[in-house]
Amino acid sequence: MAEEVSNKQIVLKDYVKGYPKESDMVLKTSSIKLKVPEDCHDAVLVKNLYLSCDPYMRNRMSKIEGSYVDSFTPGSPITGYGVARVVDSCHPNFKKGDLIWGITGWEEYSLIKSTEGLFKIQHTDIPLSYYTGILGMPGTTAYCGFYEVCSPKEGETVFISAASGAVGQLVGQFAKLLGCYVVGSAGSKDKVDLLKSKFGFDDAFNYKEEPDLNAALKRYFIKKGWSRLACRERKLRTTSSSRDNERSLGNVLPDGIDIYFENAGGKMLDAVLLNMRNHGRIAACGMISQYNLEETEGARNLFCLITKRIRMEGFLVFDYYHLYPKFSDMVVPLIRQGKISYVEDIAQGLESAPAALIGLFSGRNVGKQAVVVAHE
Amino acid sequence: MAEEVSNKQIVLKDYVKGYPKESDMVLKTSSIKLKVPEDCHDAVLVKNLYLSCDPYMRNRMSKIEGSYVDSFTPGSPITGYGVARVVDSCHPNFKKGDLIWGITGWEEYSLIKSTEGLFKIQHTDIPLSYYTGILGMPGTTAYCGFYEVCSPKEGETVFISAASGAVGQLVGQFAKLLGCYVVGSAGSKDKVDLLKSKFGFDDAFNYKEEPDLNAALKRYFIKKGWSRLACRERKLRTTSSSRDNERSLGNVLPDGIDIYFENAGGKMLDAVLLNMRNHGRIAACGMISQYNLEETEGARNLFCLITKRIRMEGFLVFDYYHLYPKFSDMVVPLIRQGKISYVEDIAQGLESAPAALIGLFSGRNVGKQAVVVAHE
Structure with missing residues (x-):
């Protein structure tokens, strides 16, 4: 039997109109088995390390139709870009222990069924948080x-x-x-x-x-x-x-x-x-x-x-993710050589995520806003 | 001595704000010698046959600075695209009798000093008025x-x-x-x-x-x-x-x-x-x-x-006049074969030009608005 653990989540209460508030999101605690269910082919189960706060997420808080992104689902955890460690995998490209970046949930652990949007992290000499920013979306x-x-x-x-x-x-x-x-x-x-x-x-x-x-x-x-x-x-x-x-x-x-x-x-x-x-x-x-x-x-x-x-x-x-390898080949050496800088604003703990997201719209962040959920 | 003839002109009274009126323009009669003055190298003197009424001319009726076109000069004849017959020429590319289209004056006869914008009309089996429209700008x-x-x-x-x-x-x-x-x-x-x-x-x-x-x-x-x-x-x-x-x-x-x-x-x-x-x-x-x-x-x-x-x-x-020969090669056969149609709205006489121009902005014209100044 897989271990079942508690799983804190940031849930959208309802669709938002106008300026979003912290209280539009609520912290809930559920539980999750640290194993991909048998009927979930190609899925991975991850432990989230960093979550990314991005302006486009505001649109997903509204009730929208026919746009390039879906609305978030009220009552369910927010989703967005993040960095995570694979805990269990039924996908041939990802194995337990791999580090990935891509679309995950605003929670401690996520079962990711849509893995097309995940990238395996190749360079671990670079701060992992960078994969929410300079080396991510x-x-x-x-x-x-x-x-x-x-x-x-x-x-x-x-x-x-x-x-x-x-x-x-x-x-x-x-x-x-x-x-x-x-x-x-x-x-x-x-x-x-x-x-x-x-x-x-x-x-x-x-x-x-x-x-x-x-x-x-x-x-x-x-x-x-x-x-x-x-x-x-x-x-x-x-x-x-x-x-x-x-x-x-x-x-x-x-x-x-x-x-x-x-x-x-x-x-x-x-x-x-x-x-x-x-x-x-x-x-x-x-x-x-x-x-x-x-x-x-x-x-x-x-x-x-x-x-x-x-x-x-x-x-x-x-429309441009096919260029990611070319981009990565260009920018990783520039980071290593110190020829390019990146400033991040990292909030501590999942609890701080709603305030971090809202802060984008008043410009409270200095540099890339991310949230650290767990240090491994 | 060159013949001196009377020359009716449409003159802009003053810069226009808001919706232009016929009374913003006035008909004046001056005189002109039908010969290029000796100090005007490369100029041509033309008899205007058709004048073109184009929406962009509205901008030139305002006092503008730093735009892609100059304002018209209050007190002087309006300028715009037209079709004309060369009466006298000091320019090697144009000789007396040639038909041209390009920027000319809203008057019976014009001395054109800036000849870079003139095109010689090659196909005279096509209605001359078409050079204010389908075969012009x-x-x-x-x-x-x-x-x-x-x-x-x-x-x-x-x-x-x-x-x-x-x-x-x-x-x-x-x-x-x-x-x-x-x-x-x-x-x-x-x-x-x-x-x-x-x-x-x-x-x-x-x-x-x-x-x-x-x-x-x-x-x-x-x-x-x-x-x-x-x-x-x-x-x-x-x-x-x-x-x-x-x-x-x-x-x-x-x-x-x-x-x-x-x-x-x-x-x-x-x-x-x-x-x-x-x-x-x-x-x-x-x-x-x-x-x-x-x-x-x-x-x-x-x-x-x-x-x-x-x-x-x-x-x-x-930015695209270098493509005019290519365009003309494509469209002239289509016109001759009846594969492309062109509807014009031709006002009679220079006196009708102000009303024709103003009519563009209420949509009074049906098809390309031009003015016939002289039938040769």
Whole structure:
């Protein structure tokens, strides 16, 4: 007979409208046998070590239909990305003792029947928590969003909102490695300092202290003399050669945003549109400012997409997991060599998970928010 | 001595705010010598035959800075696309008697100093007015917007707003030639009839009679049983092969919009976003519903760009004129063989030009709006 143990779980009470609260989730204790039931082919039973708090989870707290993710089930444990140790397995690819990352439950032990979304952890010299972040879903998001969607080139100008978050901090470092000029926005002085000192951003600002986001972006992206150059550039029938000439004329300081990595939405997107360069690209990764609003803010400056020939493209990491091995091969050496940094904000214990998740939406976290459930 | 003749002109009185009126323009009569002045190297002097009324001209009536076009100059004749006969030339590529299309003045005779934007008309068995439309800027716009920006594939579903206009009617016919399912919106019963009978659209509707644009689009693009199929499709980690399977399961009727050719903006864009398929494409060509608003409407459903992985891309025809010969080689035979139709709305005489231009914004025109200034 398999050992039966108690199993603390974080359960969603009911669908959420508006701003989520800690009390929307409740801690329950049930029990679980540490063995995969006989009728569960290909399933694994895991002990959860780290859980990941990610902004997309807000959508799953609402009653949604026909979206790319399911709603959470009220009365059942929340699910999300995590790192776990395999306790028992009926799956040929996973054996007892293996470390995995992927979709698991917000509980101490989980029976995972959908194993297609699990990755075996190969590199254990790297902190395991990193597989909720830089080496997990957020890292893959940053990689495919920047390299596959943004079409970045050396010397281009990059702006990142929510830049100190799980994804943003990596996008900025990828862009610096490529030789871009990189500015980020974040929601506190500490985060702004982190962007400049730890992640090597060229500059950063606290969006909460900027009454005029358009003016803030102009400070970092529009050089003096811009109006003369940019107006000339934006005339009818401008050729790419004349654009190149103007870039070389104006290469001391940038004169607009080539790439915007969109995590914020709302007013920030509208301000960015006014400051994009011709032929710019916007990778839409998230719009966290809008997730808790009953009615979303409208983007009023979309006509800029036309006048500036901007490509705005939404993406989901799920379409890019086939690139995970390529991404991992690139980023693991960079981590080992200290060429890339990752800041985490790790809450202690499953009990702290609801507050950690809610904290994402007020920006309480500094860096990637995760929860440690057990130290092995 | 060159002959001096009187020259009627349409002059912009002052910069326009909000909805433009006929009285914002005034007819003046000046005089002009029918000879290129000696200090104007490479200039041509032309007799204008047709003038083109295009929505983008609204922007030029405002005081704008740093955009892709200049404002018109108050007190001077309006400029725009037209068809003209060369009366005198100092340019090696154009000789007296040549027919050209390109940027000219809203007047009987124009001295054109910027000749880079002029195209010599090669095919004179085709109505000359077509060079303001199907064989001019709007035709090239439709061609590059559809083939270069939309990445269309046979069997895809296409929605076009302002579909009976100078650009939309062509996009729809290109899409039908490729084997797409095509629906258009327009602003009157006559235009809707035209889309279905003349241009071969699969369906069409009058947006002015639809209190709920989302519901209207669902009528044409969402099949019964959609929710089951589309929900399955939109789940996490859908692979392209499973998408293809679902498409083949559901190929009797469409289940969303693959391609939206955006001419309208505002509420229509918001409704379209709700009805796009995963991996859809939006070519942003114009947003005519917004041009006369002091404050634009906001697009509230942009989060769909992310959940459905949509690419929305603005474009300007000026970036694609190098494709004009390729476009012309394709479309001229189609016109001659009667495989493509083009409906024009031609106002008589320069005096009627202001009303014709203003009419675009209330949708008074049926098809491409042009003005005949002289029949040779």
